[in-house]
Amino acid sequence: MKIKKIIYKKAFDTIIKIRILEENISKEFKKNKILSFLHLSIGQEACAAGVALALKKEDIFFGNHRSHGHYLAKGGDIKKMIFEIFGDERGCCRGIGGSMHMLDKKVNFLGSVPILGSAISISSGIALAEKIKKKSNLTVVFIGDGAAEEGSFYETINMAGLYKIPLLIVIEDNKYAVESDFVKRKVKGYNLNNITSGFNALYKRISGQDFKKVFKETKILREKIIKNQCVGVLHLDCLRFSKHSGAEVSEKEQKSKYRKNEYYEIIKNDPIDIIKKDLKENGYKKKEILNLEKIFVSKYNSIFSKVFKQIKIR
């Protein structure tokens, strides 16, 4: 599968959009002493961008506690997201939901909920509603590797399979649930490939840092899921650059003990560096790429500051 040049450019824009907006949000959280939940997607941007760009407008997204990236990649209203995160009533949930409740029905981003596992079965219901209405679109739910340990994950794969519901479950596997890594949480030999195949579901595991891989696999899965009316699981290995929750994306966090030597992996696998390499390999000149980067960065910086100026925190 050949990915068009323009798609790489869109992906670059999307990844930078998520990065820059979240960096700004994070800074203002610190400055304003907002101590509430803030689950950043920084580091995992290629997962959201890859899935979103591979799908169609009519496809549906549903998210979790860490879903700013999914919302932005789907084209969710930036202003309303910033308002929501800072508790302004002009937000996408009128300031009632906050950072963990993203919603933009106009772009088929139908919500996000932070109780781990809840989103999975809710999304199967959303997908069943589409099926009953005879639509042929795909519903996608994003979860983490921690949420994939909830009973509802296994229950839903069975139930959605039973009802022939087209559903794509994207697992962003950053190895941690808060600060406990998978070794502490999963039986030795835990194998999602075996598990999902026992449920007769499709399964693919790839790197989530690499936009092009995510994009391609999502396209392939979309076609198969819709054709077979079944469940697919896209397992993305990714790197969370930030602390689990809170405005902290520092080297100190990345070198913290629980992460072992992950810092060195992080600096080698920034999705922005990877997509820049891909842009180069797909006909963009070095100067052009730097120029695009500058344009995107300043675009999102200025959007943020324009919106943020209108917000009165208390």
Place this chain on the structure above:
Amino acid sequence: MKFNEAIKEATIKALKQNKKNLLFGLEVTNQGAGFIEKFPNQVFETPVSELSSTGLVVGLASRGFKPTIVYGRIEFALLAMDQILTQAGRWEYMFGGNYPCPAKFRIQIGRQWGNGPQHTANYHSIFFQALEFDIFIPSTPKEAYYQILYMSHSSIPSIFLEHRYLNLINQNFKTSKKKINIKNSKIYGKKKDDILIITYADTLPITLKAKEILEINNIFPTIMNLSFFPRRNRISKKDIIFINNFSNILFIDSAPFDFGILSGVNSILSMKLKNKNFYKLSSKNMPAPSSPKFMGNYYINKNNIINYVTNILKKKRIKLKKLSFEEEILWPNFTLK
């Protein structure tokens, strides 16, 4: 129509009226249930996965459907509390309004002999602080019938607590085609009488039986039976005004009274009304036992009510017959007047 037939008839009517009314649950597609034959595209057997089938229903409800999910016992619904309370119960509010999630949860609840401590919990009150739900606890076939139809039209998430104990209660009523109007409560008796009994759910039949005997003995209780607890305002002003006509108020509950529904009603009344004498009669502050020998002591019965009322009103004790096994333990089986 018997209580369980009323629920079935109303469910069939609701499924017929609107294709967006769907029915989910264990055993709902069984032949005996009689739904799947008529509505093959609206009735779904669920896997034994209460949490996820409830999530599925929440997802459907958020997309314009009005799905009902049935749980054979409240203990099974407890596995789905995340989806019921935290998702359906908060959905519209947490997403800033204008995003209805009219999922309907039909939960069977309460006593049945032999079912023991893990199939008989009377957890009505746990739903009462989930403020976004309309809560229905029918005591009669007519109430059950109209409440099911009301729910099937409503865009509010709803909890329907269904006492199997009432299944054989019969009532003759005409099913109306007009707009469905349901009431918070029903009064049995007059506006001014010796004592007001406030009750709900499965306690109504024995309370009515007790009333008959008391009346033969010239003691006149009025019964207020609560059956609909709308969201946010669980008890109506109109009911509070009515209650104010009485000075003796007796709460009768088949659930333990303390911190239950009627204890909540009691606290509201105590703050609003003056010079009232409140009394309570309820099952014990412990889980329900299995054997009929212990059950008889656990739940209140007709004779307990008669004795307590005569006591409160300082009347002569009425000579009562010992209750038969059927009366004390089995499902009540008579026609309401």
